[in-house]
Amino acid sequence: MTPPFDALDWRKMSQEERDLGLNNGLAVAGSTDIIAGWDALSADMRKRYHAHLDLRYGPRERNRIDFLKAHDEGPTLLFIHGGYWQARAKETFALFAEGPLAYGINVTLIGYTLAPHAGLDEIVAEIHAGIDFLAQQLPALGGDGKRIVVSGWSAGGHLTSMALAHPFVRAGMAISGIYDLEPIRHSYLNAKLSLDEAASRRNSPMMFPGGPMKPLSLVVGAAELPLLRKQTADFACHRARYGLPVTYEEIAGANHFTIMNEIASPMGRITRLIRQLFERTAG
Structure with a gap:
């Protein structure tokens, strides 16, 4: 039986228990094959939407954006990839544009420098710089620079919450994120991140006395690791405590990887929530 969330205290866990409690790759059988499938499908997607790939927003190698256009003057979803801030790339996640694109929502995928080549403060700053660039370029690309919603998975869920404060962002859709660092x-994850306590607190939205007064949808898989489900539940409570707009949902049966099926499909639950966010922030 899974313990209740209030019985989960990472501070009382051994190092091994804590490491296993955060290791999604080990927790989900076949996760390597799942990612390989994402790579293949995303490569096809990038071939179909090849007109605006690798737009440079900054000086570093990964400071690039892919813009997948669905509709002239349409709204834009900015998607931030996961990988615990130290793995993966935007190219792996292009297939997840499929759901939003079906409803005339343009999708942008943003790359960022990975740890240990960048600290978390730098990574957050890169995301904000990418949003600056995107808002400036959207009119020329055919999008509406005033209708941006940000989304992300895993570490990208964390970066979504950190991007919500950007003035050009209207709302957020965070998937299986980390909100207390x-x-x-x-x-074990800190070997490359090199977080000290100050950096951890600066970049933990759970530590903020409040947050942006913008809609944020939080989702997590019901079959995910308990520590990670608790992160999402606790952050939803944090926002509610401060009177900030938030919705919280567990996707039945979904693990850390299969939850992404809900944005890849036009009929997926996350796709529907994204559409609702655009509807709420229209005008």
């Missing part, structure tokens, strides 16, 4: 700082 202290457990990360005390796990």
Whole structure:
């Protein structure tokens, strides 16, 4: 039986328990094959939408944006990839534009420098710089620079929450994110991140006294690791405590990887939530 969330305290776990409690690759059988499938489908997607790939928004190698156009003057979803801030790339995630594109929503995928080549402060700053660039370029690309919603998965869910404060962002859709970095700082993941307590707190939205007064949808898979489900539930409570617009949902049966099926499909639950966010922030 899974323990209740209030019984989950990472501070009382051994190092091994904490590391395993955060390791999605080990927790989901066949995760390597799932990612390989994403790579193949995303390569096809990039061939179909090849007109505006690798637009440079900054000086570093990964400071690039892919713009997949669905509709002239349409709204734009900015998607931030996951990989615990130290793995993956935007190219792997192009297939997840399929759901939003079906409803005339343009999709942008943003790359960023990975740890240890960049610290978390730098990564967050790169995302903000990418949003600046996108808002400026959208009219020329055919999009509406005033209708941007940001979304992301895993570490990208964290970066979504950090991007919500950007003035050009209207709302956020965070998928299976991390919102308190202290457990990360005390796990195997910090070998490359090199977080100290100050950096962890600066970049943990759970530590902020409030947050942006913008709609944020939070989703997590019901079959995900308990520590990660708790992150999403706790952050939803945090926003509600401060009177900030938030919705919280667990996707039945979904693990850390299969939850992404809900944005890849035009009929997926996350695709529907994204559409609702655009409807709420229209005008």
